Amino acid sequence: MKYMQIEGVNKQISRLIMGTGDLRNLGEPERMMLDAYIQAGGNAFDTAHQYRGREQILGSWLAEKQLREQVVILSKGAHHDDGSPGPRVNPQAIRKDLMESLERLGTDYVDLYALHRDDPSVAVGPIMEELNEHLQAKRIRAIGASNWSYQRIQEANEYAAGHKLTGFAFSSSNLSLAKPIEPRWEGVVSADEDTCRWHAGNQLPLLSWSAQAGGFFSGNFTPEDRSNEEMVRVYYSSGNWERYRRTVKLAEEKQVTPIQIALSYVLYQPFPTSAIIGPRNPEELESSILSLNLELTPQEVEWLDLQREEISK
Structure with a gap:
């Protein structure tokens, strides 16, 4: 593990x-998966107030294993579709969701806390003031933004700096080798070229969800097979099929799988990154760990992303 x-x-x-x-639930397969992750050196868990019941399951398992102080919990709140309808990025919703998440998780703090969505019509000032109250109270160790544009993150951090507050320490958006044609879900943000350039410039960590693009590089999809409507809508583009072709070629050279190459692409950006994964069994976990240890050169990363035509020898 790295x-x-x-x-x-x-x-x-x-x-x-x-x-x-x-x-x-916490059946035998789930316990095996969680145990295997810990045994492999993993120590960070992603959850959210909006993930119905998941915080309670995670909290129960951590209490049972007595692991709370050894692990990092990333939770999220202020999702639009969680409780009252409509945009909920406001101090009241943030406070409500955070306090409920702490109770569900059975802890008095979360290591990482991110706002699950953005509402650009809301000024950043009251949001940063509210989050800093919880930082001061030690309910949160670091704050971040999930599915915020880099422009809004920069605006929030400039406000924080100007008011002697703590700014966002990380972002959590989609970053994957396959580039979405349109958002996979309403209100989500994917890191485009400008976003990646911004992260490279300031080295703000990016914690990527859907880093493997829903399995686009698994070999289970082809341009001719249009049976999966979501994959067709989000990922079926000529550019992505060329990226797939290149992952296959590089995977053959390195004797790994295309999906391992695709995950490695996310982990070898010129700024700090991590990948939120959802392995269904220990074998898939081992595949992800191999991706983490499969080093790609900057030239290979650029070539996979169609930013250069060849890899210099």
């Missing part, structure tokens, strides 16, 4: 973060 640091958190954070969005 690790990263995020300002405000006094623990190293594994660069493969275990997602809990599909954690339905």
